Amino acid sequence: xxxxxxxxxxxxYLICGTLHSVDQYLNIKLTDISVTDPEKYPHMxxxxxxxxxxxxxxxxxxxxxxVDTQLLQDAARKEALQQKQ
Amino acid sequence: xxxxxxxxPPTEGVRHEQGETTAVLDGKGxxxxxxYVAETRLSWFDGSGMGFSLEYPTISLHAISRxxxxxxxxxxxxxxNAKLNDEMQENAHDDEEDEDEEDDCEGITxxxxxxxxxxxxxxxxxxxxxxxxxxxxxxxxxxxGDFDGDEYDxxxxxxxxxxxxxxxxxxxxxxxxxxxxxxxxxxQRLEGMLAQSVANTFHMAGVRTDETNGEFDDGVEVxxxxxxxGQFEDADIDH
Numbered sequence: 001x002x003x004x005x006x007x008x009x010x011x012x013y014l015i016c017g018t019l020h021s022v023d024q025y026l027n028i029k030l031t032d033i034s035v036t037d038p039e040k041y042p043h044m045x046x047x048x049x050x051x052x053x054x055x056x057x058x059x060x061x062x063x064x065x066x067v068d069t070q071l072l073q074d075a076a077r078k079e080a081l082q083q084k085q
Numbered sequence: 086x087x088x089x090x091x092x093x094p095p096t097e098g099v100r101h102e103q104g105e106t107t108a109v110l111d112g113k114g115x116x117x118x119x120x121y122v123a124e125t126r127l128s129w130f131d132g133s134g135m136g137f138s139l140e141y142p143t144i145s146l147h148a149i150s151r152x153x154x155x156x157x158x159x160x161x162x163x164x165x166n167a168k169l170n171d172e173m174q175e176n177a178h179d180d181e182e183d184e185d186e187e188d189d190c191e192g193i194t195x196x197x198x199x200x201x202x203x204x205x206x207x208x209x210x211x212x213x214x215x216x217x218x219x220x221x222x223x224x225x226x227x228x229x230g231d232f233d234g235d236e237y238d239x240x241x242x243x244x245x246x247x248x249x250x251x252x253x254x255x256x257x258x259x260x261x262x263x264x265x266x267x268x269x270x271x272x273q274r275l276e277g278m279l280a281q282s283v284a285n286t287f288h289m290a291g292v293r294t295d296e297t298n299g300e301f302d303d304g305v306e307v308x309x310x311x312x313x314x315g316q317f318e319d320a321d322i323d324h
Contacts, residue, residue: 025218051210
């Protein structure tokens with residue numbers, strides 16, 4: 001997951017930011033965040049950096065043109081298979 | 086989450102302790118006290134010993150807020166994935182419109198910890214990050230083992246959950262609760278497909294077997310007894 005750091009991501013359609021770091025539990029640190037719906041979530045306007053608990057992350061959108069999606073899927077499948085064994 | 090009850094502050098595993106910290110819960114000031122960022126839980130207590138504790142799994146997000154135009158003081162912002170009970174809930178509804186609160190913000194609480202020493206915010210934030218990492222969600226750990234013997238088809242799951250542009254869950258809070266139901270529904274469907282073609286490995290997998298067996302009643306047709314042995318037994322399916 002380290003190679004993803006530094007990219008702009010959108011988390012759960014709510015929070016967009018630059019991926020600072022992520023750990024094995026998908027806990028995410030974002031910097032320079034912006035909220036997709038400030039009217040619905042005005043309390044987040046004043047926040048620049050945040051830490052999001054991995055268990056509440058629904059989706060993470062990555063910039064498609066910067067990601068080798070095939071490679072990512074293969075890696076994810078391999079990891080899932082390894083965890084089976 | 087214990088709210089405003091007399092409990093002793095944590096004594097062990099305190100990664101960061103910050104005195105002279107005001108707590109604001111859903112817009113209501115609770116006074117000045119001490120914030121304890123302990124490995125077991127996050128706690129805040131005022132001078133009289135009254136306070137509250139938060140379990141890390143309930144903390145969805147925390148952040149440092151420095152934009153004074155949005156909030157008059159720099160503070161540590163904490164979003165809790167739970168709605169307050171007792172007296173605090175009434176106050177929260179007074180501050181917000183009831184309809185919006187229930188429809189859009191179901192089950193979240195916002196807490197702001199405002200230390201008098203703003204330089205401590207980074208340490209408070211980091212301590213919380215560290216403690217959050219100590220409390221991974223048990224469901225997540227199970228899900229890693231759940232797929233032993235099952236093929237978690239990322240493509241199928243994505244197709245079911247949401248096709249990117251048309252999210253089923255518009256709100257953060259709905260998503261958290263919705264994921265479990267739909268995630269399980271997807272899992273049932275996948276398991277049903279596999280059960281028809283894969284042998285007993287399905288039943289021996291750690292895929293919450295007790296729950297899934299019960300959930301077959303949801304209409305997912307699974308002939309658990311009729312497996313086509315030998316057809317896909319050795320499958321480590323690579324698409």
